[in-house]
Amino acid sequence: MAVMFKLSLSYLSKNKVQNLFITLLILLSTLLVCTSIIILANTGNQFNEMHSRTNGSHQILTFDKGLNDPQTVHDWWAAQNGVQISTLLAYQTLSGITFDGTDIPNIYLYMMNTPPPPWDVDKLVFAAGKESSSPAQGSVWIPTSLANSHNIIVGDTIQFKTGSTTLDLAVSAVVVDVPYGAPFTNTARIWMNSTDYQHDFSTLAGKEHYMMGIHFDDYSMSSSYWNRYKNEAGAPLLETKMEFESISSFYLIINQIVGFIMIFLGAVMMMIALITIGFTISDAILANYKTIGILKSLGLTSRATIGTYVIQYSLLSIIAVLPGFALSMLVSKFIINISVSSLRTGTSDLPVEGVGAAILVGLLLFILVIVFVIFYAKKARMIEPVQAIRYGMSEDENVAMAKRMNSPLANVASFGRLPISFVIGLRSLIRNSKNSVLIILLTSIAASVLVFGYVVLTSITGIDQTAAKWGYDNANIAAVVVNKTTFPRAELQNVLEEDPRIQNVGWQGNITGVIPSDVSSRNPASQSISLYLGVLDGSYEDFGFETLRGNNPERENEISIGVSAAKMLNKDLGDLIDIYIEGEKRTFIISGIYQAISNMSVSGRITVQAVRSVNPRYSDIDVAFINVINPSQAGAVAAQLNEQFKYSASIVTQKTLLDSVYTEAANILIYPMALIGLLFIIVTFMIIFSTCRISIRKENKTYGIYKSVGMTSGSIRSSITLGVILLSLIGAMFGVIAGVYLLPLLLEKVLSGYGIVQIPLVLNWWGIILFSCLSILAAAFGSWRSSKVIRQASPRILVIE
Template sequence: MYAVWKLCLANLRKRKIQNFLIALLILLSTLLLSTSVILISNTDNLFTGMHEKTNGSHDILRMDSGLQDPEQIREFWSDEQGVQVSKLLEYRTLSGVSYNGSDIPNLLLFMMDTPAPPLGVDELLTAQGIRSDTPEKGTVWIPTSLAYSHQIAVGDTLSFKTDSGTVDLNVSAVVVDIPYGGPFSTESRIWMNDLDYQALPVAEGAVPSYMMGIRYDNYADRQSDWNAFEQALGSPYLETVMSFDEISSFYLILNKVIGFVMIFLAVVMMGIAFFTIGFTIADAILTQYRTIGVLKSLGLTSRRTIGVYLIQYAFLSVTAIVPGLILSRFLSRMIVDSTLAYLKTDTDPLPLSGINAAAWTGVLILVLVLLCVWAYGRRARRIAPVQAIRYGMSESDSRRESRGIGTAGRSLIGFGSLPAVLVVGTRNILKNAKTSTLMMILTMVTSAVLVLGYVVLNSVINIQQTSPQWGYDDSNITVRVFNPSTFSKSEFEDRLSADSRIKNVSWHNGVTGVIEAADTPVAGEFAYPLSIVISIVEGSYNDIGFAVLEGQNPVNKNEIAIGVNVAQSLNKNLGDTVELYVEGQQHTLTVTGIYQSVANSSNSVRILAATVQENNPAFSATDVAYINLNNPAQSDAVVAELNGSYADYLSAATQKTLLDSVFLEAASTLILPMCFMGLLFIAVTLIIIYSICLINIRKEIKTYGIYKSVGMSSGRIRQSVALGISVLATVGALLGILLGVYALPMILENILSDYGMVDLPLVINRGGVVLIACLSIPAAAAGSWLSSRIIRKTSPRILVVE
């Protein structure tokens, strides 16, 4: 055993640089994999924990159309066993708010009449400020999503636009409001004092609006409870319902994307690490072939020879895995705090779990490393002491090496016609085919990771170019009417029609409806009716720019386009019919199109205003106007004029402003992990190529010594090696572009399919993609150049004598 320890220590001392690089590679693999495990674990755990802490709802019922009796609905759910319900929360809707003199775009406000606690379901947690039972007069509580995304603090003043003017209220607290406080939210609940709420203007004849949360003791009972509810109603529930999947989706989506991508990349990195370890062990066995043969002749068994490598790499693994696990805690904390910021409070930071799972990840990596070492170390069992002492290798390898490269090979390659620098670089690649393949694969993966991160970030930042494919409009200007009771639609249209800059105008209303799904052949998954968001357009979907994946948008009153998740839930295709309830009226419509939309996770449909006007001729879409200009460059000027002329009725914004209000937040959250993974793979590329080239150069050091003896300088030899590796890296980078643009996005599509995105819209900047992909080339060249420093220190005289 003493001999095994001595040999192990000798290997650690003799190959300091290689051992350090392998340990660093194991550390980075551990860091990446354990971070992804902690991230995925905490994504579910933190949200679930906060949902439990606030007694969060599984369904939010909104009743704002007067189609069904709110008191009757609450009475049913209050009497239902295994169900908790909140108080009936009265609210009014506003669509205009400004902060520091600037409008906050793309935000629908539910102004809540705050009851005395407890609410029963969806209790509010204070993130900032001091909360009382209800807000003080003249103050409001706002959700973290609104406060953090617009840097609004306690004590700031918000100006709310109402039918009778502007109402200024101070922020007295920022609260964690789970249902309406998620990332990218375009809806916020503003909690008001009762006196302030009663002072809000109410349109004549307006129906009071109510909201109620439902929590199931056993979520699996939801379907049976819902069926009993609709039987008691005698009809489908015809108003708005927001399910737990919708509530949780945007809390989880970013971390799931980051986590799954990190796991994929960690597995790739581990594969590269194991290959590198195996290559290093194989090289060590060849280098120490004669020594191992001598030791075997003195009685050292093959088992103990393998034990030398097992102990060596077990030591390296432990010294690398432990700091990797420690660092993963800090990295995952940074990412979690960024992606789940809306769940944080000043007094109660987000607890980080999943440490045990990360520890087991470290154990798994250690076991895999030892298995890899054992598999490659077994090659030492084949060493015959006599052949090792005589040849320094096996007899068959000795014969093969003595034959060298035949004349046929030389004539085939035609090295004689190439410059010496190219010959040396090409020979280095061809003679070490396995390691050359590894380096090419490594640069390909690195380039693919860099390209994927760049393409995803570029696509999110420049979403305006592909907004129809994300389910948004493609109009130049969006106008949201926040004072419909006194707003004159006809006068507004007359002004627009007289403006030569205006190309076309279409109007849009968003309401909630129900698709009857009792006859769906899908195995009971959605046996109850689907509550969906209905887009109603007065005008043309094509003018607005809404896109479809299949078919076309509706152009007749008996047609409908449905989201991909609705199509999947109902098992509907083009040409099928659906039963849709709008404003309590049933319509039988033919499916003409299927589309994807990240908003509402594609749980939505599109119809024309003419469909609703069949039963309600007075219906007119007045919520939102989509305006296109003959010259889009004039958008800012038109927006300024509309906001100035109709300040009391509407809020106008360019499409870019509205999209940036949502997606720049996603981009800023993705930048940190994407940059980290890119830099990590660049570092790994440099490290591994340095290690491989160092091994190859040491094997060929005599040949390079002969080159120096015939007049080739150390600098030219090093340039030759670096040039060959650079060419190899260039090939890998080109393949990485294809992988990063076409293959890796499929991983994201699989993850995003649950969120209504089955075809990821990418904005590909070819110049940027090529530039980013080429970052792996200087990393590879630097690794080969640094490793070739030993050529400069080598004496040609000694090498020629040997």
């Protein structure tokens, strides 16, 4: 045992730099894998904890269509056992908000009449400001999502547009409002003082609406309640019903994306680490072949020889795994805090779970290292002392190397036909075939990760280029209505018709379509489904709405539905579907199926004629889509129209609307993606440095001969680096293909649950090439630095060795 331990310490002290890099590699593998485990373990934990703490709603009923009496529905639910409900919450809607002199686009506001406590459902948690029973007069409570995304703090004043006037209200508190406080949302509940609410909205045109929250003791039983409601009321609920899945979706999406990607890439890095350790041991055995042979001839057993490597890498693993785990706690906490910042209260961090699972993963990594060490170190059993002393390797390996060096490829690489620098680099690659394969594999993986991260971020920041593929329109300008009752549609219509820069205009509203439970052939016992229906007065094709299959509706009896709705209802193109619209049943034929991240694709598109067959006076408008003849003028046209109609509509370019939502997502994703990319660059450098260092040591005599015949250290080092660059170039080419076409399939697995089954990618090939070259640079730098030993040694010493 003492001999084994001394030999292990000897190997550790002899190859300090190489062992340092192996330790760092194990550390980074532990960091990435444990971080991903903790993130996945906390994917729903933070939301579920806050939802439980606030006794959050599982469903939100919004009575905005006038099709059901709010009080009657509220009374029915109040009489049910096993559920808790909120009071009827009165509200009025606004769409215009200004902060610090700047309009905030794409924000839909529910101006709430704050009820007195106690609240049985959806209790508000104060994140900032003084806790009180209701906002003071002249002040409001705003959700954390709105405050965080626009840097609004307690004491700031916000202007709410109500038409020709504004409401100037101070922020007295920032609250966690679970149903309407998710990140990336464009909807917010603003909690007003009851006296302010009555006074400010009494003089405004517009109808007061109500909403209520329902909390089930057992959410899985919700369908039985709704079936009972349908039977007793004689019809399903015709108003808007928001499900728990929609409430939770945007709280979870970022962590799911990051965690899913990191667990895969962490597993890849772990595999690279284990393979690298195996290659290192194999090369170490080969480099010390004569020494091991002599020791075995002196009586050292094969088991003791293997034990020296086990002890060596056990010490390195212990040194690496513990700090790797500790760093993973810090990194995962940072990512979790920024991804669910809207659930944070005050300056305290959110509690982190999954530590036990991360410890088990760290232990598993340690065990895997030892298993791989034993597996590769078994080669030492086959060492024959005589062959080791004569060849410095086994006789079979000596014959195999001679065959490689005399192969047709090696013969092509002759001094008479190719430049010397190229020949030296190529023969080094042929001689060390395992290292060459590792370099290609490593640079391929590193390039794929870097390219994938770049493609994901550019696809989100450039979402305006693929908006239609995400389920949005592709119009140049959108005029978002501030107050529907005062919106001068006719006046805006006249202005747009007289403007020669305008190409066409479409008017879109929305209604809630209700699909009764017996429509779904897949699950007849399921509850009725509330389907968000976009209603367009105009052509869907003119404004760029796309479908995955089929076409958008053109006739009164046609509908296109989202992929999630099609899956839930087991429907396909050409099928018929019955939908209640404003209380009347209509039958549609499915003309198209599309994907949309909004409403998780539980939605549909119909024509305005379809609604007017039920309600001939329908003219509800949420937004006007405007196309200009020259897209470069969109910004100027939007600015002019916004100035003219600033009291009744928010008129901005489509890019402005999309950026208001997705810039925040990109800002959050950039940190974990940058971390992953940096780790893989570091790993690429470390492994190639280590493998090249081993190869150079084995070729000391050859390089000594090169220097003795007049070659400089720089030319030899350049030759070695050139060979690595050629291999890295091949690896980077494979990496680009994987990063652009294969790894995005991972992201589709996550986003399919949010209504996106085909990820719309923005491919900037110059940027893709640039990021793929980072892996080549890391490999080249690692090779160049490892060859520094050639410069430091004299030809005489090298030849003697």
